[in-house]
Amino acid sequence: MALDRYDKLTEALLKWGMHQPDEHNSFNTNQLAIQHQLTKSDVEQVAEQMYGNGMVDLCAWDGKRCRPIREWPNPRAFWNSREDGGHHRIKTLIPGKKRLLELQRTNTEPTQAFLPERLYLEQIENFAKLREVSPAAVRDRLRDGFLDVSEEQVQVTIEEILHEPMHKKDWGGEQNDLYTNNVFVNGSRISAAFLLKGNGLRKKVMQIADCGKNGDQLVRLFQSPAQLFVVQFVGNISESVITDIEGKARGLRSMGRQVSYCTINGQDTARLLHAHGDL
Secondary structure (H helix, E strand, O other): OOOOHHHHHHHHHHHHOOOOOOOOEEEEHHHHHHHOOOOHHHHHHHHHHHHHOOOEEEEEEOOOOEEEHHHOOOHHHHHOOOOOOOEEEEEEOHHHHHHHHHHHHHOOOOOOOOOOOEOOHHHOHHHHHHHHOOHHHHHHHEEOOEEOOOHHHHHHHHHHHOOOOOOOOOOOOOOOOEEEEEEEEOOEEEEEEEEEEOOOOOOOEEOHHHOOHHHHHHHHHOOOOOOEEEEEEOOEEOHHHHHHHHHHHHHHHHOOOOOEEEEEOHHHHHHHHHHOOOO
16 A cells, blocks of 8 residues: 555654664754645644654754753744754654554555755765754854865765765866765665865855856766766855756656755855864
8 A cells, every 4th residue: 555645754754763763863844845745734743743642752952952842832832943944853762663664564665765856965864964063063164155175175075974985086077076876865875976166166156157168067967877966065056056957957857867956055065074073
């Protein structure tokens, strides 16, 4: 029997609550609503029902600690918390693990990675430690959103996180700066291609013109045999670049390919490096 959207959301929350078993794992209700084609209110209600049935524990950052949902004045105050960038935290308990087994036995659909059109860095399981670093923690390392580190430093850190054994040398005509099959999303392994830009580009905002002649680096990136396309820069990424890569991803999806794109700006680059002790 196939699971409906609410069962799939329940399954996703239970899996995510087990990602780091001894900790509360960060999730975003807006992102989950988009992924499962539900409303934000639907996500909140499902999570509250799971909490009420003893399947999960929920907490949210109040500026000092992750305060359990039962200690907030009411559920609305809990969900309206914005101290952690709109993220809340979940931990799967024993009844939830049992429910997950039931759902997995019930589901007769083939298992595959669900890839939304756009992924945020926190949604990629390899980069889970990023959730432990708030934007405020790296504010002093940025100058108008620009992080003064080299492309080489960023690439080496990502390669180490992904356990990528080969360091790809940078040259002008490559399809991508890093290609790997070691990325995990929703528990499934996928391929990813990265375009990386460090402080060699002495600009605070990266435009399409900064991505090769007529943006040909972006064109070549999306010619890579990948499911996830990542564009990283140590400063701000212009809206025109994001619109361009969004269009390229949609073009591939219209041809039946399940692909996603992800952007990593200077702030997220700093958070990632900080989380792994490289900043």
